[in-house]
Amino acid sequence: MATATFRIWRGEKGQGKFQEYKTEVATGMVVLDVVHQIQAEQAPDLAVRWNCKAGKCGSCSAEINGMPKLMCMTRMSTLPGDQPVTIQPMKAFPHVKDLVTDVSWNYEVKKRIPKFQPRRPDAEDGTWRIAPKDVERVQEFRKCIECYLCQDVCHVLREHNMHDQFIGPRFLVYAAALEMHPLDVGDRVGELRKEFGIGLCNITKCCTKVCPEGITITDNAIIPLKERVVDRFFDPLTKLFRIFSNSKT
Amino acid sequence: MAEYITHEHDVLIIGAGGAGLRAAVEASAAGVKVAVITKSLLGKAHTVMAEGGIAAAMGNVDDRDSWRVHFSDTMRGGQYLNNWRMAELHAKEAPARVRELEAWGALFDRTNDGRILQRNFGGHRYPRLAHVGDRTGLEMIRTLQDHGIHLGLDVFMEHTVTRLLKEGNRIAGAFGYDRERGRFHLFRAKAVVLATGGIGRAFKITSNSWEYTGDGHALAYDAGATLMDMEFVQFHPTGMIWPPSVRGILVTEGVRGEGGVLRNRNGERFMFKDIPPLYVNQTASSEEEGWRYTQGDKNAKRPPELLTRDHVARCIRREVREERGSPHGGVFLDIAWIKEKLPNAPEHIKKKLPSMYHQFKQLADIDITQEPMEVGPTTHYMMGGVRVDADSQMSDVPGLFAAGECAAGLHGANRLGGNSLSDLLVFGKRAGEYAAAFAKEHSLGAVNTFELESAEKSALRPFEGNGPENPYAVQHTLQDVMQDLVGIVRQEGEMRQALERIRELKAASQRVTVGGNREYNNGWHTALDLHNLLTVAEIVTQAALERKESRGAHFRDDFPAKDEKFGTFNFVVRKGPDGSMQFAREPIAPMPQELKQVIEEMK
Numbered sequence: 001m002a003t004a005t006f007r008i009w010r011g012e013k014g015q016g017k018f019q020e021y022k023t024e025v026a027t028g029m030v031v032l033d034v035v036h037q038i039q040a041e042q043a044p045d046l047a048v049r050w051n052c053k054a055g056k057c058g059s060c061s062a063e064i065n066g067m068p069k070l071m072c073m074t075r076m077s078t079l080p081g082d083q084p085v086t087i088q089p090m091k092a093f094p095h096v097k098d099l100v101t102d103v104s105w106n107y108e109v110k111k112r113i114p115k116f117q118p119r120r121p122d123a124e125d126g127t128w129r130i131a132p133k134d135v136e137r138v139q140e141f142r143k144c145i146e147c148y149l150c151q152d153v154c155h156v157l158r159e160h161n162m163h164d165q166f167i168g169p170r171f172l173v174y175a176a177a178l179e180m181h182p183l184d185v186g187d188r189v190g191e192l193r194k195e196f197g198i199g200l201c202n203i204t205k206c207c208t209k210v211c212p213e214g215i216t217i218t219d220n221a222i223i224p225l226k227e228r229v230v231d232r233f234f235d236p237l238t239k240l241f242r243i244f245s246n247s248k249t
Numbered sequence: 250m251a252e253y254i255t256h257e258h259d260v261l262i263i264g265a266g267g268a269g270l271r272a273a274v275e276a277s278a279a280g281v282k283v284a285v286i287t288k289s290l291l292g293k294a295h296t297v298m299a300e301g302g303i304a305a306a307m308g309n310v311d312d313r314d315s316w317r318v319h320f321s322d323t324m325r326g327g328q329y330l331n332n333w334r335m336a337e338l339h340a341k342e343a344p345a346r347v348r349e350l351e352a353w354g355a356l357f358d359r360t361n362d363g364r365i366l367q368r369n370f371g372g373h374r375y376p377r378l379a380h381v382g383d384r385t386g387l388e389m390i391r392t393l394q395d396h397g398i399h400l401g402l403d404v405f406m407e408h409t410v411t412r413l414l415k416e417g418n419r420i421a422g423a424f425g426y427d428r429e430r431g432r433f434h435l436f437r438a439k440a441v442v443l444a445t446g447g448i449g450r451a452f453k454i455t456s457n458s459w460e461y462t463g464d465g466h467a468l469a470y471d472a473g474a475t476l477m478d479m480e481f482v483q484f485h486p487t488g489m490i491w492p493p494s495v496r497g498i499l500v501t502e503g504v505r506g507e508g509g510v511l512r513n514r515n516g517e518r519f520m521f522k523d524i525p526p527l528y529v530n531q532t533a534s535s536e537e538e539g540w541r542y543t544q545g546d547k548n549a550k551r552p553p554e555l556l557t558r559d560h561v562a563r564c565i566r567r568e569v570r571e572e573r574g575s576p577h578g579g580v581f582l583d584i585a586w587i588k589e590k591l592p593n594a595p596e597h598i599k600k601k602l603p604s605m606y607h608q609f610k611q612l613a614d615i616d617i618t619q620e621p622m623e624v625g626p627t628t629h630y631m632m633g634g635v636r637v638d639a640d641s642q643m644s645d646v647p648g649l650f651a652a653g654e655c656a657a658g659l660h661g662a663n664r665l666g667g668n669s670l671s672d673l674l675v676f677g678k679r680a681g682e683y684a685a686a687f688a689k690e691h692s693l694g695a696v697n698t699f700e701l702e703s704a705e706k707s708a709l710r711p712f713e714g715n716g717p718e719n720p721y722a723v724q725h726t727l728q729d730v731m732q733d734l735v736g737i738v739r740q741e742g743e744m745r746q747a748l749e750r751i752r753e754l755k756a757a758s759q760r761v762t763v764g765g766n767r768e769y770n771n772g773w774h775t776a777l778d779l780h781n782l783l784t785v786a787e788i789v790t791q792a793a794l795e796r797k798e799s800r801g802a803h804f805r806d807d808f809p810a811k812d813e814k815f816g817t818f819n820f821v822v823r824k825g826p827d828g829s830m831q832f833a834r835e836p837i838a839p840m841p842q843e844l845k846q847v848i849e850e851m852k
Contacts, residue, residue: 026493028612039721039772056384059293103290107398115727129364141386184354
């Protein structure tokens with residue numbers, strides 16, 4: 001058991017300051033355990049959003065020593081013990097209170113993405129046949145727990161606040177999951193180019209680095225989608241072909 | 250009337266996990282106006298943590314499976330206290346509910362011929378669980394969420410209901426607050442569906458998320474509905490036990506389904522030592538046969554690690570008590586050993602159990618492809634809940650429905666793994682359908698001003714007190730009491746003690762004081778959850794005292810045997826006019842001949 005110092009952001013609606021707390025850290029504790037301990041013993045009204053505490057729901061996103069992370073999956077033993085640990089809310093979203101931000105924008109964005117549209121069933125009983133290898137590619141994207149850490153770290157949102165022109169890495173992954181779904185026949189390439197602003201991503205891969213699920217966001221989702229956009233809109237031959245066949249690329 | 254933010258809907262659904270969302274989809278398809286209230290953000294509900302799969306007799310892997318086998322497995326697992334009609338509907342309808350998810354975008358693991366793959370699980374005779382690695386719950390909730398957002402539902406995220414409102418006998422709506430601003434809301438509705446999940450947070454060691462504070466159970470009870478089977482709390486045999494801060498986090502039964510074995514500190518496969526009579530005919534007689542079963546040999550019987558959860562949990566407890574446990578007070582769960590059998594075992598394990606690999610690596614520095622895990626029982630699931638009509642899911646209160654974990658009946662004395670996700674789908678759909686039909690036939694009920702004011706007053710009380718009690722401390726004490734005195738092995742003296750302590754804590758909860766303001770104040774929210782937690786804790790304890798036998802998940806040290814007298818009824822509880830808890834024995838309805846025959850054939 002060792003005493004450690006924590007600097008936690010306290011305040012409402014963007015106003016606030018770091019407040020210092022000291023508490024005991026036991027073997028195996030994660031940052032969320034510490035926050036709960038401080039809440040129970042020193043700061044009962046400290047606002048923190050969490051749910052499963054097992055890395056599966058993606059609720060407890062925050063910035064720990066400046067790095068976007070899940071509090072429940074960040075072990076204290078991975079942080080330097082001799083310095084105070086800072087914990088602040090995600091920066092890319094409007095602040096509510098203490099460690100809680102308003103992430104409702106993400107829910108609005110998702111509604112705008114055309115939904116899953118399956119092809120006609122393969123069998124008479126209304127079911128489909130999909131080869132095992134064909135589900136694997138998309139299953140990677142479907143691991144997403146919607147913690148929005150990728151949105152938080154993306155400079156297009158974080159630094160440039162272009163929330164109205166760019167849907168962010170989370171929803172490019174979502175669009176990729178739909179576009180590459182073996183049953184889907186929908187077409188989102190036009191929206192990706194225009195309303196969803198895929199061109200604004202300049203593939204710095206910050207999102208991939210912070211993903212707690214290890215999804216290869218940039219290489220496996222965003223770049224293939226960018227290629228589809230390029231093929232559709234900037235390749236003269238494909239463009240011509242599309243005019244005549246009206247098919248999905 | 251005081252000013253409340255008022256919303257009017259046909260159907261109000263409280264809870265946005267699998268059952269709530271499935272109900273919302275169905276009600277919305279029926280053309281009524283639907284609201285969904287969730288304590289968390291959308292898509293974060295506890296369903297997200299379900300790992301193993303959805304039980305449905307599709308017969309994709311073993312064509313001997315059928316609804317009849319699934320039905321009899323469910324009844325046997327529940328020690329025949331189940332509502333047989335629910336078990337029948339569940340077994341018959343689950344396959345269609347799974348296929349429907351696929352049509353909405355869920356992407357299950359596949360068989361080689363391209364159909365939905367099914368895996369082995371405890372208590373299921375054939376491979377039956379449709380799954381996506383070990384994150385099936387996430388796939389299910391995301392599919393329902395992404396389908397639901399295009400249906401015009403009104404979703405109230407981070408809102409909590411503290412009271413149900415009635416006009417006379419029938420439901421009229423609900424009263425609650427939003428977490429962000431702490432404002433009070435009045436939700437008027439023609440029908441209300443409870444889909445609030447379980448009660449795991451009444452115990453210290455639990456796999457359940459913070460939301461599991463027995464809200465639906467307590468709301469229904471306070472509104473005059475009947476609760477049933479409240480003594481049956483499932484302790485999942487395998488939760489993490491080390492380090493202490495992760496104690497209770499679930500280790501999926503899928504580990505055992507994929508060939509993982511349980512050993513004590515002497516390396517012994519202790520599950521072979523005690524096989525219950527109901528299962529002798531279905532259990533492997535050697536380790537070799539057990540392994541062949543997990544690898545799909547249709548002639549092999551299942552290994553004893555895949556016996557029902559209640560039994561496995563008690564065997565683990567016995568090993569620990571008799572000092573054959575692991576260093577941190579559990580036993581070893583070993584999947585790494587399969588490298589003796591499979592050439593590419595580490596890769597195979599990572600593919601089949603990715604989130605288990607990740608969870609142990611990250612939280613415990615254990616590589617499960619190389620070394621065994623340490624595991625022990627964790628509070629996991631509530632079999633008991635609101636007593637409902639099997640077909641419609643309506644409670645005794647007209648217009649009040651319940652589905653999923655907060656409803657009782659399907660699982661009897663013990664739930665089989667995988668039967669929860671299918672329960673959510675089958676009965677979530679039914680609740681949505683019947684709630685919509687009820688709403689179409691009724692108008693909005695009137696709301697009683699006095700009731701609203703009283704709900705507001707109780708919600709604000711923690712700010713007005715100047716008592717010394719801290720809400721977190723009261724909650725932690727309750728969790729210790731339930732863990733120590735009403736846990737996996739129970740006896741009268743300890744439970745009487747627990748009742749005393751719960752009554753003291755009830756008094757303490759009235760003195761709880763919180764500071765700060767109403768905006769996103771976790772201390773206040775915790776204080777308001779106490780009423781529900783204490784209500785269900787008392788009911789669970791009282792029901793456990795009443796059942797003087799051992800059956801399924803309920804084990805009494807002082808009555809260690811099953812007593813056939815207790816196999817003919819369910820314990821039900823209602824709130825009396827004077828506020829007292831009134832228990833009664835409700836005889837189980839006689840099973841129709843054709844279902845009896847199914848059970849006979851499957852013996």
